Amino acid sequence: MRIDVVADENGIRIFNLRLALEDLALPPNARIYLEAYHRAGYRRFELGTVGELKPPADRRLDALPASATPLFRIKVVDRTGSHGRILAALDKIRPEGVDSAPAGGRSLLFVEYDDLGNRIWQLDLNGDWPVLRLNQNAEDIGLAAGSDPRFLSLVYPEVLRQILQRIIHEDQHTDPDCDDDWPSLWLQFACGLPGIGTPPPDHKPDQGRWIEAAVESFCAHRDTLNRFNQSLQDIK
Amino acid sequence: MNTETPIRKLNDHGIEAFRTYLADLRRGAALPPPEHLLIAAETSRGIPGGLTIEKRPFATRLELARYLEDRLSAVPAAALADDIHLWTWLSLFFFDQVCPADASGVRRPGKDYRHILEPGYPNGHRHLLAGAYLVYTVYGLGETLSRLLLWTPLSMESRFHHQLAFRHTLITNHGVLDAAHRMFFNPAAGRPKPGALGGKNAPGTLLRFIDVIQQLDLTYDLYSMTGREILRLLPAEFDRWRKGVNA
Secondary structure, eight states, rough: OEEEEOOOSSSSSEEEEEEEOOOGGGOTOEEEEEEEEEETTEEEEEESSSSSSSOOOOOOOOOOTTOOEEEEEEEEEEEESSSOEEEEEEEEEEEEETTTTEEEETTTOOEEOOTTTTEEEEOOOOSSOOOOETTTSSSSSHHHHHHHHHHHHHHHHHHHHHHHHHHIIIIIIOOOTTTHHHHHHHHHHTTTTTOOOOOOOHHHHHHHHHHHHHHHHHHHHHHHHHHHHHHHHHHH | OEEEEEEEEHHHHHHHHHHHHHHHTTTOOOOOGGGGGGGGGEEEOTTTTTOOOOOOOOHHHHHHHHHHHHHHTTOOOEEEEEEHHHHHHHHTTTTHHHHOOOOTTTOOOOSSGGGGGOOOOOOOTGGGTTTHHHHIIOOOHHHHHHHTTTTTTTTOHHHHHHHTTOOHHHTTTTHHHHHHHHHHHTTTTTTTTTSOSSSSOOSSSSHHHHHHHHHHTTBOOOGOOOHHHHHHOOOGGGGHTTTOOOO
Protein backbone atom coordinates (compact mmCIF):
# COMPACT_ATOMS: atom_id res chain seq x y z
CA MET A 1 0.00 0.00 0.00
CA ARG A 2 1.23 3.50 -0.78
CA ILE A 3 -0.30 6.91 -0.08
CA ASP A 4 1.00 10.16 -1.51
CA VAL A 5 -0.21 13.63 -0.63
CA VAL A 6 0.04 15.98 -3.61
CA ALA A 7 -1.38 19.30 -4.75
CA ASP A 8 -4.01 19.19 -7.53
CA GLU A 9 -4.18 21.66 -10.40
CA ASN A 10 -5.85 24.22 -8.09
CA GLY A 11 -3.22 23.86 -5.40
CA ILE A 12 -5.55 21.92 -3.10
CA ARG A 13 -4.01 18.93 -1.38
CA ILE A 14 -5.37 15.54 -2.31
CA PHE A 15 -4.23 11.99 -1.63
CA ASN A 16 -3.32 9.33 -4.16
CA LEU A 17 -3.55 5.71 -3.14
CA ARG A 18 -2.13 2.45 -4.37
CA LEU A 19 -3.59 -0.56 -2.61
CA ALA A 20 -3.20 -4.30 -3.09
CA LEU A 21 -5.32 -6.60 -0.93
CA GLU A 22 -5.11 -9.81 -2.95
CA ASP A 23 -3.06 -11.66 -0.33
CA LEU A 24 -5.50 -11.06 2.51
CA ALA A 25 -8.31 -13.41 1.42
CA LEU A 26 -10.98 -10.82 2.12
CA PRO A 27 -14.53 -11.19 0.76
CA PRO A 28 -14.89 -9.23 -2.49
CA ASN A 29 -17.99 -7.39 -1.27
CA ALA A 30 -16.27 -6.02 1.87
CA ARG A 31 -16.15 -2.23 1.82
CA ILE A 32 -12.98 -0.19 2.16
CA TYR A 33 -12.72 3.12 3.99
CA LEU A 34 -9.77 5.48 4.26
CA GLU A 35 -9.63 8.01 7.10
CA ALA A 36 -7.22 10.97 7.13
CA TYR A 37 -6.60 12.79 10.38
CA HIS A 38 -4.45 15.36 12.07
CA ARG A 39 -5.41 16.78 15.47
CA ALA A 40 -8.94 18.17 15.09
CA GLY A 41 -8.98 17.49 11.36
CA TYR A 42 -10.69 14.34 10.09
CA ARG A 43 -11.97 13.15 6.71
CA ARG A 44 -13.31 9.80 5.68
CA PHE A 45 -13.39 8.44 2.14
CA GLU A 46 -15.18 5.44 0.64
CA LEU A 47 -12.94 3.44 -1.66
CA GLY A 48 -15.43 0.91 -3.00
CA THR A 49 -15.04 -2.78 -2.26
CA VAL A 50 -12.27 -5.35 -2.14
CA GLY A 51 -13.48 -6.74 -5.47
CA GLU A 52 -13.94 -3.33 -7.08
CA LEU A 53 -11.66 -0.66 -5.72
CA LYS A 54 -12.97 2.80 -6.62
CA PRO A 55 -10.99 5.69 -5.17
CA PRO A 56 -13.33 8.70 -5.01
CA ALA A 57 -13.06 11.58 -7.44
CA ASP A 58 -13.06 13.96 -4.47
CA ARG A 59 -9.86 13.16 -2.58
CA ARG A 60 -9.35 16.62 -1.10
CA LEU A 61 -7.79 16.91 2.33
CA ASP A 62 -9.26 20.36 2.85
CA ALA A 63 -10.47 19.70 6.39
CA LEU A 64 -6.87 19.25 7.48
CA PRO A 65 -4.35 22.05 8.07
CA ALA A 66 -2.39 22.70 4.88
CA SER A 67 0.86 22.88 6.82
CA ALA A 68 0.37 19.48 8.44
CA THR A 69 1.16 16.00 7.23
CA PRO A 70 -1.88 13.87 8.01
CA LEU A 71 -1.83 10.26 9.05
CA PHE A 72 -4.16 7.70 7.51
CA ARG A 73 -6.19 4.77 8.72
CA ILE A 74 -7.66 2.14 6.41
CA LYS A 75 -10.46 -0.26 7.27
CA VAL A 76 -11.99 -3.18 5.44
CA VAL A 77 -15.54 -3.63 6.67
CA ASP A 78 -18.14 -6.35 6.28
CA ARG A 79 -21.43 -4.50 5.80
CA THR A 80 -23.59 -7.54 5.08
CA GLY A 81 -24.86 -7.77 8.67
CA SER A 82 -26.81 -5.19 10.62
CA HIS A 83 -23.59 -3.66 11.94
CA GLY A 84 -20.39 -3.03 10.01
CA ARG A 85 -17.73 -5.45 11.22
CA ILE A 86 -14.04 -4.62 10.75
CA LEU A 87 -12.25 -7.43 8.94
CA ALA A 88 -8.87 -5.73 8.58
CA ALA A 89 -7.45 -2.39 9.62
CA LEU A 90 -4.19 -0.49 9.56
CA ASP A 91 -3.66 2.75 11.48
CA LYS A 92 -1.10 5.58 11.64
CA ILE A 93 -0.07 5.19 8.02
CA ARG A 94 2.37 7.89 7.00
CA PRO A 95 2.25 9.12 3.41
CA GLU A 96 5.23 8.07 1.35
CA GLY A 97 5.38 11.42 -0.40
CA VAL A 98 4.08 14.83 0.56
CA ASP A 99 3.57 17.58 -2.04
CA SER A 100 5.71 15.66 -4.52
CA ALA A 101 8.64 15.43 -2.11
CA PRO A 102 9.37 11.89 -0.99
CA ALA A 103 9.00 11.73 2.76
CA GLY A 104 10.49 8.29 3.00
CA GLY A 105 8.78 5.24 4.39
CA ARG A 106 10.42 5.61 7.78
CA SER A 107 10.47 9.35 8.24
CA LEU A 108 10.83 9.94 11.96
CA LEU A 109 10.11 13.64 12.03
CA PHE A 110 7.48 15.59 10.15
CA VAL A 111 8.08 19.22 9.24
CA GLU A 112 5.33 21.83 9.31
CA TYR A 113 5.34 25.56 8.71
CA ASP A 114 3.43 27.87 10.99
CA ASP A 115 3.38 31.35 12.49
CA LEU A 116 5.52 30.91 15.59
CA GLY A 117 5.76 34.58 16.51
CA ASN A 118 9.43 35.36 17.10
CA ARG A 119 10.53 31.76 17.53
CA ILE A 120 12.33 30.04 14.70
CA TRP A 121 11.46 26.46 15.50
CA GLN A 122 9.47 24.42 17.94
CA LEU A 123 9.23 20.70 18.56
CA ASP A 124 5.66 19.45 18.87
CA LEU A 125 5.30 16.08 20.57
CA ASN A 126 1.62 16.38 21.36
CA GLY A 127 0.23 15.04 18.12
CA ASP A 128 0.20 11.64 16.49
CA TRP A 129 3.79 11.95 15.29
CA PRO A 130 6.75 14.22 16.22
CA VAL A 131 6.65 17.45 14.27
CA LEU A 132 9.37 20.05 13.84
CA ARG A 133 7.43 23.27 13.42
CA LEU A 134 9.27 26.01 11.54
CA ASN A 135 8.34 29.67 11.48
CA GLN A 136 6.81 30.30 8.07
CA ASN A 137 7.90 33.95 8.34
CA ALA A 138 11.59 33.11 8.74
CA GLU A 139 13.44 33.64 5.47
CA ASP A 140 14.52 30.47 3.64
CA ILE A 141 13.75 28.46 6.73
CA GLY A 142 12.99 25.31 4.75
CA LEU A 143 16.36 25.55 3.03
CA ALA A 144 18.14 26.18 6.33
CA ALA A 145 16.44 23.28 8.05
CA GLY A 146 17.34 20.94 5.23
CA SER A 147 20.94 21.87 4.51
CA ASP A 148 22.43 24.68 6.61
CA PRO A 149 25.16 23.12 8.81
CA ARG A 150 24.54 25.74 11.52
CA PHE A 151 20.86 24.87 11.75
CA LEU A 152 21.62 21.14 11.59
CA SER A 153 24.23 21.31 14.32
CA LEU A 154 22.32 23.62 16.65
CA VAL A 155 18.78 22.32 16.30
CA TYR A 156 18.73 18.61 15.56
CA PRO A 157 20.77 17.43 18.58
CA GLU A 158 18.32 19.31 20.78
CA VAL A 159 15.40 17.79 18.90
CA LEU A 160 16.85 14.34 19.56
CA ARG A 161 17.39 15.14 23.24
CA GLN A 162 13.83 16.41 23.74
CA ILE A 163 12.33 13.42 21.98
CA LEU A 164 14.34 10.90 23.98
CA GLN A 165 13.53 12.70 27.23
CA ARG A 166 9.86 12.60 26.40
CA ILE A 167 9.93 8.90 25.50
CA ILE A 168 12.08 7.71 28.38
CA HIS A 169 11.46 10.11 31.24
CA GLU A 170 7.84 11.13 30.69
CA ASP A 171 6.37 8.11 28.93
CA GLN A 172 8.72 5.65 30.67
CA HIS A 173 9.10 3.71 27.47
CA THR A 174 12.48 1.98 27.01
CA ASP A 175 11.74 -0.99 24.76
CA PRO A 176 12.70 -0.24 21.14
CA ASP A 177 11.03 -3.40 19.87
CA CYS A 178 7.61 -3.30 21.47
CA ASP A 179 5.68 -1.87 18.52
CA ASP A 180 6.06 0.27 15.41
CA ASP A 181 4.73 3.50 16.88
CA TRP A 182 6.98 6.56 16.81
CA PRO A 183 8.52 6.16 20.30
CA SER A 184 9.84 2.72 19.42
CA LEU A 185 11.10 3.89 16.03
CA TRP A 186 12.98 6.75 17.69
CA LEU A 187 14.41 4.37 20.29
CA GLN A 188 15.53 2.04 17.49
CA PHE A 189 17.20 4.99 15.81
CA ALA A 190 19.01 6.03 19.01
CA CYS A 191 20.04 2.46 19.86
CA GLY A 192 21.56 2.17 16.39
CA LEU A 193 23.92 5.08 16.94
CA PRO A 194 27.59 4.05 17.31
CA GLY A 195 28.38 2.93 20.85
CA ILE A 196 24.82 3.19 22.11
CA GLY A 197 23.01 0.12 23.39
CA THR A 198 19.48 -0.12 24.69
CA PRO A 199 18.42 2.42 27.32
CA PRO A 200 18.39 1.47 31.02
CA PRO A 201 14.89 0.24 31.89
CA ASP A 202 14.81 2.31 35.08
CA HIS A 203 16.92 4.63 37.31
CA LYS A 204 16.43 8.11 35.95
CA PRO A 205 20.04 9.32 36.36
CA ASP A 206 21.30 6.38 34.28
CA GLN A 207 18.65 7.08 31.68
CA GLY A 208 19.71 10.73 31.60
CA ARG A 209 23.31 9.71 30.97
CA TRP A 210 22.16 7.35 28.20
CA ILE A 211 20.26 10.19 26.53
CA GLU A 212 23.30 12.48 26.68
CA ALA A 213 25.50 9.71 25.26
CA ALA A 214 23.04 9.20 22.41
CA VAL A 215 23.03 12.91 21.59
CA GLU A 216 26.85 13.02 21.69
CA SER A 217 27.05 9.98 19.42
CA PHE A 218 24.55 11.59 17.04
CA CYS A 219 26.75 14.72 16.88
CA ALA A 220 29.95 12.74 16.43
CA HIS A 221 28.43 10.53 13.74
CA ARG A 222 27.40 13.65 11.79
CA ASP A 223 30.66 15.50 12.40
CA THR A 224 28.61 18.34 13.83
CA LEU A 225 31.42 20.40 15.35
CA ASN A 226 33.61 20.40 12.25
CA ARG A 227 30.72 21.21 9.96
CA PHE A 228 29.61 24.05 12.21
CA ASN A 229 33.12 25.52 12.36
CA GLN A 230 33.53 25.14 8.60
CA SER A 231 30.28 26.95 7.93
CA LEU A 232 31.45 29.89 10.03
CA GLN A 233 34.76 29.95 8.15
CA ASP A 234 32.83 30.07 4.89
CA ILE A 235 31.06 33.29 5.79
CA LYS A 236 34.15 35.12 7.10
CA MET B 1 -24.82 49.14 24.27
CA ASN B 2 -22.32 46.72 22.81
CA THR B 3 -19.79 48.01 20.32
CA GLU B 4 -17.92 46.20 17.63
CA THR B 5 -14.22 45.71 18.35
CA PRO B 6 -11.72 44.72 15.63
CA ILE B 7 -10.34 41.25 16.38
CA ARG B 8 -6.57 41.21 16.92
CA LYS B 9 -3.97 38.69 18.02
CA LEU B 10 -1.72 38.86 21.05
CA ASN B 11 1.93 38.58 20.13
CA ASP B 12 4.44 36.59 22.20
CA HIS B 13 5.02 39.52 24.56
CA GLY B 14 1.28 39.88 25.05
CA ILE B 15 0.87 36.19 25.76
CA GLU B 16 3.65 36.22 28.34
CA ALA B 17 2.16 39.30 30.02
CA PHE B 18 -1.22 37.56 30.13
CA ARG B 19 0.43 34.44 31.56
CA THR B 20 2.00 36.57 34.28
CA TYR B 21 -1.42 38.02 35.06
CA LEU B 22 -2.88 34.49 35.41
CA ALA B 23 -0.04 33.57 37.78
CA ASP B 24 -0.72 36.71 39.82
CA LEU B 25 -4.37 35.73 40.11
CA ARG B 26 -3.41 32.28 41.34
CA ARG B 27 -1.31 33.95 44.04
CA GLY B 28 -4.42 35.75 45.22
CA ALA B 29 -4.01 39.14 43.59
CA ALA B 30 -7.29 40.98 42.96
CA LEU B 31 -6.41 42.57 39.65
CA PRO B 32 -8.63 43.61 36.75
CA PRO B 33 -7.93 41.96 33.38
CA PRO B 34 -5.00 43.67 31.58
CA GLU B 35 -7.17 44.80 28.69
CA HIS B 36 -4.54 47.24 27.48
CA LEU B 37 -2.71 44.18 26.07
CA LEU B 38 -5.55 43.77 23.59
CA ILE B 39 -4.81 46.95 21.69
CA ALA B 40 -1.22 47.98 22.48
CA ALA B 41 1.09 47.65 19.49
CA GLU B 42 3.79 46.18 21.75
CA THR B 43 1.58 43.27 22.78
CA SER B 44 -0.84 42.67 19.92
CA ARG B 45 -1.26 43.05 16.20
CA GLY B 46 -4.18 43.50 13.83
CA ILE B 47 -5.39 40.84 11.43
CA PRO B 48 -6.59 41.23 7.85
CA GLY B 49 -10.20 40.78 6.87
CA GLY B 50 -11.93 43.36 9.04
CA LEU B 51 -13.25 40.79 11.53
CA THR B 52 -15.01 42.31 14.53
CA ILE B 53 -16.48 41.04 17.76
CA GLU B 54 -18.82 42.30 20.47
CA LYS B 55 -18.35 42.01 24.19
CA ARG B 56 -21.76 40.51 24.91
CA PRO B 57 -22.87 37.97 27.52
CA PHE B 58 -23.34 34.28 26.71
CA ALA B 59 -25.40 31.94 28.85
CA THR B 60 -23.59 28.82 27.64
CA ARG B 61 -20.51 27.76 25.69
CA LEU B 62 -22.93 26.62 22.98
CA GLU B 63 -24.17 30.19 22.55
CA LEU B 64 -20.60 31.38 22.33
CA ALA B 65 -19.66 28.70 19.78
CA ARG B 66 -22.62 29.64 17.60
CA TYR B 67 -21.57 33.29 17.77
CA LEU B 68 -17.93 32.56 16.99
CA GLU B 69 -18.85 30.42 14.00
CA ASP B 70 -20.74 33.37 12.61
CA ARG B 71 -18.06 35.95 13.39
CA LEU B 72 -15.12 33.86 12.22
CA SER B 73 -16.78 32.35 9.16
CA ALA B 74 -14.54 34.29 6.77
CA VAL B 75 -11.51 32.33 7.98
CA PRO B 76 -11.15 28.59 7.20
CA ALA B 77 -11.77 26.65 10.40
CA ALA B 78 -8.70 24.49 9.86
CA ALA B 79 -6.52 27.61 9.88
CA LEU B 80 -8.07 28.87 13.11
CA ALA B 81 -7.94 25.75 15.21
CA ASP B 82 -4.28 26.06 16.23
CA ASP B 83 -3.97 29.84 16.28
CA ILE B 84 -2.53 30.42 19.75
CA HIS B 85 -2.27 34.19 19.36
CA LEU B 86 -5.87 34.68 18.23
CA TRP B 87 -7.48 32.44 20.85
CA THR B 88 -5.46 33.96 23.64
CA TRP B 89 -6.54 37.43 22.54
CA LEU B 90 -10.16 36.26 22.58
CA SER B 91 -9.73 34.80 26.08
CA LEU B 92 -8.51 38.11 27.39
CA PHE B 93 -11.29 39.91 25.54
CA PHE B 94 -13.93 37.72 27.23
CA PHE B 95 -12.02 37.31 30.49
CA ASP B 96 -14.88 38.53 32.68
CA GLN B 97 -16.86 35.55 31.39
CA VAL B 98 -14.19 32.85 31.18
CA CYS B 99 -12.84 33.80 34.61
CA PRO B 100 -15.46 35.83 36.46
CA ALA B 101 -14.74 37.36 39.86
CA ASP B 102 -16.70 35.89 42.75
CA ALA B 103 -18.60 37.99 45.30
CA SER B 104 -15.38 38.87 47.09
CA GLY B 105 -13.64 39.88 43.89
CA VAL B 106 -11.47 36.76 43.62
CA ARG B 107 -10.86 35.17 40.21
CA ARG B 108 -9.76 31.54 39.92
CA PRO B 109 -8.28 31.05 36.46
CA GLY B 110 -7.23 27.41 36.82
CA LYS B 111 -4.58 26.08 34.46
CA ASP B 112 -3.06 28.36 31.84
CA TYR B 113 -4.32 26.16 29.00
CA ARG B 114 -7.89 27.18 29.81
CA HIS B 115 -6.97 30.67 28.57
CA ILE B 116 -3.75 30.31 26.55
CA LEU B 117 -4.28 27.77 23.80
CA GLU B 118 -1.97 24.75 23.80
CA PRO B 119 -2.94 23.18 20.45
CA GLY B 120 -3.38 19.48 20.04
CA TYR B 121 -3.21 16.65 22.53
CA PRO B 122 -3.64 16.69 25.51
CA ASN B 123 -4.84 20.22 26.33
CA GLY B 124 -5.99 21.83 23.09
CA HIS B 125 -9.66 21.07 23.70
CA ARG B 126 -9.49 22.49 27.23
CA HIS B 127 -9.19 26.09 26.10
CA LEU B 128 -12.55 27.47 27.15
CA LEU B 129 -13.23 29.32 23.89
CA ALA B 130 -11.30 27.33 21.29
CA GLY B 131 -12.62 24.08 22.79
CA ALA B 132 -16.20 25.20 22.19
CA TYR B 133 -15.39 26.35 18.66
CA LEU B 134 -13.71 23.02 17.91
CA VAL B 135 -16.77 21.07 18.98
CA TYR B 136 -19.34 23.23 17.21
CA THR B 137 -17.51 24.18 14.01
CA VAL B 138 -14.34 22.17 13.40
CA TYR B 139 -15.81 18.82 14.43
CA GLY B 140 -19.12 20.00 12.97
CA LEU B 141 -21.34 18.84 15.81
CA GLY B 142 -23.62 21.84 15.34
CA GLU B 143 -26.70 22.66 17.37
CA THR B 144 -27.97 19.31 18.57
CA LEU B 145 -24.89 17.23 19.27
CA SER B 146 -23.01 20.13 20.86
CA ARG B 147 -25.59 20.54 23.60
CA LEU B 148 -24.33 17.69 25.76
CA LEU B 149 -20.78 19.06 25.68
CA LEU B 150 -21.34 22.81 25.72
CA TRP B 151 -24.26 23.34 28.09
CA THR B 152 -22.12 25.04 30.76
CA PRO B 153 -21.25 28.72 31.24
CA LEU B 154 -18.07 29.97 29.59
CA SER B 155 -16.03 29.60 32.76
CA MET B 156 -16.75 25.88 33.16
CA GLU B 157 -15.75 22.87 31.09
CA SER B 158 -18.31 20.10 31.48
CA ARG B 159 -16.99 16.64 32.20
CA PHE B 160 -18.82 15.40 29.13
CA HIS B 161 -16.80 17.82 27.06
CA HIS B 162 -13.57 16.90 28.77
CA GLN B 163 -14.00 13.15 28.46
CA LEU B 164 -15.37 13.07 24.91
CA ALA B 165 -13.38 15.87 23.27
CA PHE B 166 -10.18 14.48 24.79
CA ARG B 167 -10.49 11.38 22.62
CA HIS B 168 -10.04 12.02 18.93
CA THR B 169 -11.76 8.85 17.82
CA LEU B 170 -14.87 9.75 19.82
CA ILE B 171 -15.19 13.47 19.11
CA THR B 172 -14.87 12.92 15.36
CA ASN B 173 -17.56 10.24 15.35
CA HIS B 174 -21.04 11.74 15.09
CA GLY B 175 -22.73 8.37 15.59
CA VAL B 176 -21.01 7.87 18.95
CA LEU B 177 -21.86 11.40 20.04
CA ASP B 178 -25.45 10.99 18.90
CA ALA B 179 -25.71 7.84 21.04
CA ALA B 180 -24.30 9.68 24.05
CA HIS B 181 -26.61 12.62 23.45
CA ARG B 182 -29.70 10.41 23.18
CA MET B 183 -28.88 8.59 26.40
CA PHE B 184 -27.43 11.23 28.65
CA PHE B 185 -28.94 14.59 27.66
CA ASN B 186 -32.21 15.95 28.99
CA PRO B 187 -33.49 18.40 26.35
CA ALA B 188 -36.21 19.77 28.61
CA ALA B 189 -33.73 20.71 31.31
CA GLY B 190 -31.03 21.75 28.84
CA ARG B 191 -28.39 19.74 30.68
CA PRO B 192 -27.23 16.14 31.22
CA LYS B 193 -29.46 13.76 33.14
CA PRO B 194 -28.64 13.31 36.84
CA GLY B 195 -26.43 10.29 37.47
CA ALA B 196 -24.99 10.18 33.96
CA LEU B 197 -21.48 10.88 35.21
CA GLY B 198 -21.42 8.59 38.24
CA GLY B 199 -18.25 7.21 39.77
CA LYS B 200 -15.37 5.47 38.09
CA ASN B 201 -16.47 2.09 36.74
CA ALA B 202 -20.07 2.69 37.84
CA PRO B 203 -22.25 0.75 35.40
CA GLY B 204 -24.02 2.63 32.65
CA THR B 205 -22.21 5.93 33.16
CA LEU B 206 -20.18 8.12 30.82
CA LEU B 207 -16.80 6.55 31.61
CA ARG B 208 -18.21 3.06 31.12
CA PHE B 209 -19.76 4.23 27.84
CA ILE B 210 -16.30 5.35 26.70
CA ASP B 211 -14.75 2.03 27.75
CA VAL B 212 -17.39 0.05 25.92
CA ILE B 213 -17.18 2.20 22.78
CA GLN B 214 -13.41 1.77 22.67
CA GLN B 215 -13.86 -1.98 22.86
CA LEU B 216 -16.53 -1.97 20.15
CA ASP B 217 -14.33 0.22 17.95
CA LEU B 218 -11.93 -2.69 17.54
CA THR B 219 -14.65 -4.86 16.07
CA TYR B 220 -17.20 -2.57 14.44
CA ASP B 221 -16.85 0.27 11.97
CA LEU B 222 -18.53 2.74 14.28
CA TYR B 223 -17.99 5.62 11.86
CA SER B 224 -20.52 4.11 9.48
CA MET B 225 -23.16 3.63 12.17
CA THR B 226 -25.87 5.94 13.41
CA GLY B 227 -26.41 6.75 17.05
CA ARG B 228 -29.41 4.42 17.16
CA GLU B 229 -27.39 1.56 15.72
CA ILE B 230 -24.64 2.12 18.27
CA LEU B 231 -27.19 2.18 21.09
CA ARG B 232 -28.32 -1.29 20.05
CA LEU B 233 -24.76 -2.59 20.51
CA LEU B 234 -24.46 -1.42 24.11
CA PRO B 235 -24.75 -3.97 26.93
CA ALA B 236 -27.60 -4.13 29.43
CA GLU B 237 -25.94 -1.80 31.93
CA PHE B 238 -27.13 1.08 29.72
CA ASP B 239 -30.77 -0.03 29.67
CA ARG B 240 -31.88 2.61 32.15
CA TRP B 241 -30.80 5.36 29.74
CA ARG B 242 -32.14 3.63 26.68
CA LYS B 243 -35.61 3.51 28.20
CA GLY B 244 -37.56 6.21 26.44
CA VAL B 245 -34.96 6.50 23.72
CA ASN B 246 -36.26 5.19 20.42
CA ALA B 247 -33.35 2.89 19.76
